[in-house]
Amino acid sequence: MNAVERLTEYGIKPSVQRMAIMGYLMTHRTHPTADEVYSALCDSIPTLSKTTVYNTLKLFVDNRAALMLTIDDKLVRFDGDTSLHSHFLCHRCGKVYDLPYSGKKSEARMPNLEGHNIEEIHHYYKGVCRECLEKEV
């Protein structure tokens, strides 16, 4: 599936900027910040505005074509993979890793907990990643 198909699937009309941003999310599974998306694309789209990146990412999230991760208290990150999975933040190198979702699978279908209407589930781990642990020695 390409970026255009992905956008239309979520009811988002494609444009040069939207395709580029969605394309970046699809090919870079690094959970980038808005600023990282902007920096990566502003060479190929010289007129690109940072406001557009913010607005477009918000549009994706509102239409459930992307996830907004609040795992880091400093920066909001975005994830083009909207399937249910967990995230791990290394507080040493700042990288965010994907992990399989470890909550009860029965809750994957947006349960109704204590009367609340659940729309999103986020599962975050924090610590020191394998790579940083190896460097330690």
Place this chain on the structure above:
Amino acid sequence: MNAVERLTEYGIKPSVQRMAIMGYLMTHRTHPTADEVYSALCDSIPTLSKTTVYNTLKLFVDNRAALMLTIDDKLVRFDGDTSLHSHFLCHRCGKVYDLPYSGKKSEARMPNLEGHNIEEIHHYYKGVCRECLEKEV
């Protein structure tokens, strides 16, 4: 357990400000922001500085006497209850509710997932809370 005991238990030397802030966290399970803590205490401690509130909450978190919640992308919230439990954010009224932890209990003891050293687990739900759903009708 009172605030002083709690502080010393976590190796934090008590002070007027620290006792007041820890006391507030212990008696108000509302997951307050730094600003809310400041506003609540600045009457009883007129000289209190917002910087102190920020520094002190950070001190608590560093010493694991409190949790920092990043469930909301706008505001960092704090929780004096450091036991393993989940949180639910209502995106209509902004309130944060406690929920029982629904991940695998076996992971409660800080597992070693894919070689990473896990130090914290956060489980966030988002949606519309029971109270807001009732008002809707």
Place this chain on the structure above:
DNA sequence: AATAAGTTTGTAATCATTACAAATATAAAA
């Protein structure tokens, strides 16, 4: 009391994010 160490305070910066209005592009109507 004098000195050192730890804590608090106020002000000024930082910096990610948003508000807003002008400019541009796309679609629809004439």
Place this chain on the structure above:
DNA sequence: TTTTATATTTGTAATGATTACAAACTTATT
């Protein structure tokens, strides 16, 4: 095609939570 309306993008300026920093203050130690 031209005109008109609608949608999208852009740049600049503001917002606001958080932090840096150095002075003031408090507590502990010599």
